[in-house]
Each structure stands twice: as structure tokens, then as C-alpha cells.
Amino acid sequence: MTDLKPVTLARDRFGTSPISLELNGDTSCTVNVAIPQFDQRVRNHYATDQGSKDHDPPFQDFGLVLTMNRDCLLNLLQSNETLDPTIKPLLQKYGALIIRRARLEKTDTAASQRNIFPNLKFHYDRTISQGNYYSLFFRDPEDPSHCPPRTSSTLITSNAVIQLEAQRSGQWNGHLQPWYDLFQNTDVKNLTGDILLEQTWSEPEGTGEIVILDNSTVMHASYYRQSKGYPIGVRYLY
Numbered sequence: 118m119t120d121l122k123p124v125t126l127a128r129d130r131f132g133t134s135p136i137s138l139e140l141n142g143d144t145s146c147t148v149n150v151a152i153p154q155f156d157q158r159v160r161n162h163y164a165t166d167q168g169s170k171d172h173d174p175p176f177q178d179f180g181l182v183l184t185m186n187r188d189c190l191l192n193l194l195q196s197n198e199t200l201d202p203t204i205k206p207l208l209q210k211y212g213a214l215i216i217r218r219a220r221l222e223k224t225d226t227a228a229s230q231r232n233i234f235p236n237l238k239f240h241y242d243r244t245i246s247q248g249n250y251y252s253l254f255f256r257d258p259e260d261p262s263h264c265p266p267r268t269s270s271t272l273i274t275s276n277a278v279i280q281l282e283a284q285r286s287g288q289w290n291g292h293l294q295p296w297y298d299l300f301q302n303t304d305v306k307n308l309t310g311d312i313l314l315e316q317t318w319s320e321p322e323g324t325g326e327i328v329i330l331d332n333s334t335v336m337h338a339s340y341y342r343q344s345k346g347y348p349i350g351v352r353y354l355y
Contacts, residue, residue, distance in 0.1 A: 151180030220325025231348035240296035267318035269346035
């Protein structure tokens with residue numbers, strides 16, 4: 118088993134160029150920011166919208182991607198229902214953590230659900246008042262349905278983008294709702310890597326992938342790139 122080690126990430130170490138980190142033994146990973154200068158991208162996208170300057174996004178850079186050099190097991194939980202505390206500061210800084218070529222220990226997948234939502238229905242899974250507001254999504258290579266790459270992806274963006282897009286589409290009523298149908302008449306491919314972070318679940322057959330996000334600061338949606346695809350694994354953690 119390979120444990121994910123605490124990583125201290127300073128903003129000036131990142132841009133579009135990845136860095137490499139050594140973990141245990143012969144395991145290493147490449148780390149890069151998914152969407153550098155996210156705050157400026159959001160301002161540019163909504164620059165002509167009335168009131169857009171009042172809603173600065175909370176993330177300077179959005180999404181942190183760890184790509185392991187080989188498929189490995191990761192222990193990401195402090196206990197059965199609690200996320201490792203070393204990961205939470207990364208979510209505060211980057212909104213979402215994507216880990217490629219990694220799988221959870223079997224005991225950590227046992228209590229999971231399998232979910233898929235309607236296309237482009239942005240939502241949050243849990244609220245702060247519920248306590249377990251961290252969502253951990255995973256592709257489990259030991260589940261036969263998860264072996265091939267998924268034909269649908271997961272889109273993630275900040276609550277600020279949700280608010281601005283809801284205002285633009287006439288769905289904003291003054292506070293954040295549990296879900297919105299957004300970007301329905303938009304070519305989403307033009308927005309990924311700009312104001313939307315896309316996890317494509319496209320690693321080769323039999324490869325594990327993990328996404329962790331904080332439901333208090335981001336929303337996510339299924340995106341049917343080719344078809345609906347299989348339900349992804351998910352756990353809700355404290």
C-alpha cells in the first residue's frame with residue numbers, strides 16, 4: 118500500500134508546468150494545477166454581466182491534479198467516515214483534488230454508493246450542517262462495470278461561477294439553491310479548462326481514479342460526453 122503524504126503547495130511553485138513528488142518506495146506523482154489563474158478567467162468570462170464584479174471567485178487557481186507514476190492503493194481516510202485532515206487544506210485552496218492511477222483500499226469502497234445524475238444538473242451533495250460535506254468519487258477497477266473508461270465525465274466549478282451563470286440564465290433568486298440546470302445551450306467543451314474543471318474518467322481500462330471535493334465551495338454535474346455512462350462510486354465524508 119502507498120500512503121498519500123501531506124504536501125505543502127505554495128502558489129509560486131505552480132503554473133502550467135507540473136512538478137514531481139516522491140512518495141514511498143518507487144512511487145512518485147506529478148502534480149499540477151488544472152486551471153491556473155481561475156479567478157481572472159471567471160472575471161473575463163462574465164465581464165459584461167451586470168453585477169459580475171461583486172462576485173469574485175474564491176480560488177486563484179482551481180483544481181489540483183496528482184498523476185501517479187503507476188496504479189497504486191491510497192489510504193485517504195483518517196477513519197471509516199473521515200477524510201484525512203492533510204487533504205482538507207488542499208481543497209480549501211484549490212476546490213477539488215483529482216488523483217489518477219490510484220484506487221482506494223477495498224474497505225474504503227465497501228460503504229459507497231453508485232450515482233449518476235442528469236446531464237449538466239449542477240448540484241451539491243451535502244451541506245455544512247450535515248457535517249459529511251466532502252464528496253469522494255472513485256472509479257474502482259475491481260468493479261467490472263468500472264474497468265473501461267467512462268463515457269460521461271464530471272464537471273466541477275466554484276459556487277461563484279454557479280451564481281454568475283444562474284444570474285445570466287435567470288435562475289438566481291438571491292441565494293444558492295441545491296441544484297441548477299446550467300450551460301444547457303452552450304458548447305461545454307469550450308468552457309472546460311477555463312471556468313469548468315472536467316474529470317473525464319478516461320484512464321486506460323482497469324485503472325483507478327479518484328476525485329475529492331468540498332461541497333461547501335463547489336458544485337458538480339455529470340456531462341454526457343458520449344453517453345450516460347456507468348454510475349461512479351461516491352462516499353460522503355467528515
